Amino acid sequence: MPKLLVLTLLAGLLTPCPVATVTTTDGPIHGTVTANYRSYQGIPYAAPPVGALRWRPPEPVQPWTQTLDATAPGNACPQAPGEPHTDENCLYLNVSTPPEAHRLPVMVWLHGGSFISGAGNDIDPRSFAAKAHVIVVTLNYRLGVLGFLAHPALDAEGGDQSGDYGIQDQQAALRWVKANAAAFGGDPGNVTLFGQSAGGASVCMNLASPGAAGLFQRAITESGGCLAPEPDKAIAERNGTALTAQLGCTDLVCLRSKTPDELLAAAAAIPYSPTYSWHPVWGGSVIPVKPADAFHNGQFNRVPLLVSSNRDEATILIAQQYPDGITADQYAQLQTGVFKAAAPQVLAHYPAGDNPALTFARSTTDWFFSCTSLGTDQFASGLVPTYADEFADDNAPGWPNPLFPLGAYHGAELQYLFGHLDKPAQQALADRMIGYWSRFAWTGNPNGPGLPAWPRFRPGDVAVPAFAPGRSQTVDLAAEHQCAFWAALSAGH
Structure with missing residues (x-):
């Protein structure tokens, strides 16, 4: 065989697979196809806001x-x-599929980031899509003051939706x-909405939102229990009015003339509750009632639910926020800032001890993450069919502190679902978790062949x-995280 022909054939073998074209309802797109996945990125799902x-x-x-x-x-x-x-022109989504796809479940991922940071491409879902044999969609949605500003003037022009x-961006993506x-080989009648942290809270918001009814058939929330506190419309409008004053504006024309950087800087200067920054709000037409009340009263979109939390959620959050630690006096001030008149009870139940920062992390894990997740399970x-777990890897890979x-810190499970672990036992756990998540997407029940019973x-x-x-x-979530104390505290205030 001539040398040139051999080189040409070898070059063909080494060249990436040809780009694939898919026709969407808005127009044709072309993405990347390999032996292991198909990927389509940067697809606009709504007009630039x-x-x-x-x-x-x-x-x-x-x-x-x-x-x-x-x-x-x-x-x-x-x-x-x-x-x-x-760049406000940011309403894009990404689609990852196995090489062959026909009527596969679709899993729509909502990223975390406290509603002020993050993007759909923060994770790489291609391996998950292939292992789980599902289609994964990730997306961007408006964040911070651009996504969650509430103001009476906005309601006057838009029907109580501020x-x-x-x-609403997330729901537009779900409609897409x-x-x-x-067109991508997915089943439009089998959609799982899942997310972590702010993404998990977003799942709860959509469960409580009439506008999301029928847009997904299963839901998974990771580190985002649906009973966690969220701002009501009155609190949010107070902060929207303060933002307007901060910028020297008296109307929406002025507000809309400001650059994103100007808006973000002004928003960062507005004092907000210690428990949230610019978050979705309840009390308007999009989320009529507090998600906790929606679950308590059964007024939510009833789909099979998987609720996952991590045993040591707040350790990484406190370590990042207070890298030098905190003193006992600072600890008392922080708890008072959060719990006001109830702070003495919290301080008595969680004394500062030798490491006040760790105590603060434990109390925050218990009340904000673990017990709100348990309450979600119980309501x-x-x-609806409900499955609950706690991620509890003592030595989850991360940065030294x-x-x-x-321990099993906030976000630690993401590398088990979307990454690769060096230690065989951890990778085996990752494969088991992907198996559970995928079976839940397929059937609404995480159990399946080769998986320990759940x-x-x-x-x-x-x-x-x-x-x-x-x-x-198994673990007693209520005892491990002092949930009886937090339930009594909540009932008394």
Whole structure:
């Protein structure tokens, strides 16, 4: 065989697989196809929310006829001060599929970041899509003051929808998925909405939102229990009015003339509750009632639910916020700032001890994460199939912390779902978790062949599986995280 022909054949073998074209409802796109996955990135799902469309519900995207290059992510949405993203033209999503796809479940991922940072391409879902044999959609949604500004003037022009533009973006993306899933080999009638941290809280918001009814058939929330405190419309409008004054504006024309950087800087200067910054709000037409009340009263979109929390959620948050630790006096001040008149009870139940920063992390884990997750389980389980777990890897990979071991910290499970672990026992746990998540997406029940049995959560239960490498066990979530104390404290105030 001639040498040139051999080299040509070898070059063909080494060249990436050809780009694949898919026709969406808005126009044709082309992405990347390999032996292991298909990937389509930077697909616009709504019109750019700029100019007069800033602080309005998402509008339909302008259709196109020329094939759109979908081989790279779109712009991330403007972030918290110090982050590099400032482009409001950011309503893009990404689709990852196995090499062959036909009527597969679709899993729509909502990223975390405290509602002020993050993007859909923060994770790489291609390996998860292939292992789980599902289609994964990730997306950007408006963040911070651009996504969650509430103001009476905005309600006057938009029908009591202010404060929840980021949630409306998520619902616009879900409508896009329903319209386009089949073009990628997905089943538009089998959509799982899942997310972590702010993304998990967003899942709860959509469960409590009438506008999301019918847009997804299953839900997974990671580190975002649906009973966690969220701002009401009155609090949010107070902060919106303060922002307007901070910027020297008296009308929406002035507000919409400000750059994203100016808005983000002004928003960062507004004093807010210690428990949240610019978050979705309840009390308007998008989220009519507090999510906790929606679950308590059964007024939520009833779909099978998987609720996951991490045993040591707040360790990494406190270590990052207070890298030098805190004193006992600072600890008392912090608890007083959060719990006001109830702070003495909290301080008595969680004395500062030798490491006040660790105590603060433990109390924050218990009340804000673990017990709100358990409460979600208990309210939902009487109405919908509910499965609950605690991620409990003592040695989850992460960065070293001189103050205290991080343990199973906030976000630690993401590398088990979307990454690769060096230790065989941890990778085995990752494979088991992906198996559970995928079976839940397929059937609404995480159990399946080759997986340890995962009991359905029932009303009154407190025990949940604890996921750790090399062992299967259950844990009493209520006892481990002092939930009786927090329930009594909540009932008394």
